Amino acid sequence: MTRRRPPRSSSADDLLATLGRLTAQAREGAELQRARVDLAVALQRDMLPATLPALPGLQTGARYMPARHGLDIGGDWYDGFRMPDGSLGFSIGDVQGHDVEAAAFMGQIRIGLRAVATASTDPGEVLSRANDLLVSVARELFATCTFLRFDPSAWVLESARAGHVPSVWATADGGCGAVQDEGGLPLGIQPGEGYPVTRRRLTQPGSFVLLTDGLIEGPTVPIEVGLARVTRLVGAGTLAGAGADELAGEVMKAAEFTDHTDDAAVLVLRHGGPPADGTG
Structure with missing residues (x-):
């Protein structure tokens, strides 16, 4: 004797239809988010310098x-370029927020810093002028930044x-x-802000490393702990004679200890001591 499956109730059919619709919406939402992430990654990588x-x-x-x-995907960046007086300018920074808008804003800041640096080579003045420029456009975004000049x-x-x-x-x-x-x-954030400048003369070979907080801070990693870890890595790599590119790769590994919940950037300057004759 063949048993027949009892007919499904209309409520069961409605439930299945609702689940199908929600699944389709979730898939569409995931694909849209994936597209936004891919776009942000493309923006980020295209806006970073090809060479330093x-x-x-x-x-x-x-x-x-x-x-x-x-x-x-956010607005972390690094940059390096020649300045009009023959010195080299370097910047690294992090735009508040994690979206396509943050990545695009990052590109504007990089261009703004380069433009300002054609009129002034003083790092404090470069940041001050760039700050006033960003305040004037009222984007409701802000960015942390370090600007470095090598003479x-x-x-x-x-x-x-x-x-x-x-x-x-x-x-x-x-x-x-x-x-x-x-x-x-x-x-x-605030117009007219001033930025003190620190001057360091390089008297012996070594390394100077700029980084973003994604390398040293995470949900369970205080910034002091992460910074100490990176300091040890930089010290050991420099002592071992690692080159700039190798050292950048080693420092980037520190992001694994922060659970890597934020994007991260590192910029390494590996320098010798001053020339024997005292000239550059």
């Missing part, structure tokens, strides 16, 4: 990595920072530490 400037006795290297989960004639680094995380230094004799310079507010 270098000079005899100065190597440069950098890395960028999106967030591990692919949903927090090859005096073998000097000049730096200023706008609410950004500290940089890290190391010397070939094993010394290392984090740079706790005074800074100003992030860019884009």
